[in-house]
Amino acid sequence: AYNALLGEAGQAAFALFQEKLAQRGESGQTLDSARALFDLWIDAAEEAYAEVALSPRFREAYGDMINAQMRLRAAVQGEVEQAGLLLGTPTRTEVDSAHRKIVQLEREMRRLRDRLEAGGDASAGKSAEHPRAHR
Structure with missing residues (x-):
């Protein structure tokens, strides 16, 4: 779910980037350097990510992912403890x-x-x- 939301943010970033490029073209503003193009892309990406990251869906997906990582960490730690005991090394x-x-x-x-x-x-x-x- 977390990766899907990041994918949505990426797609939204491209859509916003196209909109920003179109707005510049309509107003006659040109991008005079690769840096200006990059800055426009970063603005679009940050805007799209902020919209996704501040949503309740993202909060829930991120929390679920972190909780799953902590369960995995605890399970791995338990396995390491068992292996240590079997090998006679301090756990x-x-x-x-x-x-x-x-x-x-x-x-x-x-x-x-x-x-x-x-x-x-x-x-x-x-x-x-x-x-x-x-x-």
């Missing part, structure tokens, strides 16, 4: 989990270091947070 889920744990440990280390630098007792804060820390 993205495992790497993401390890990364979260590392970030958490870095935060805890920073807090302990800050307490020590401030002259506080790091173990007192730790035992208050974790009552079984000294067993």
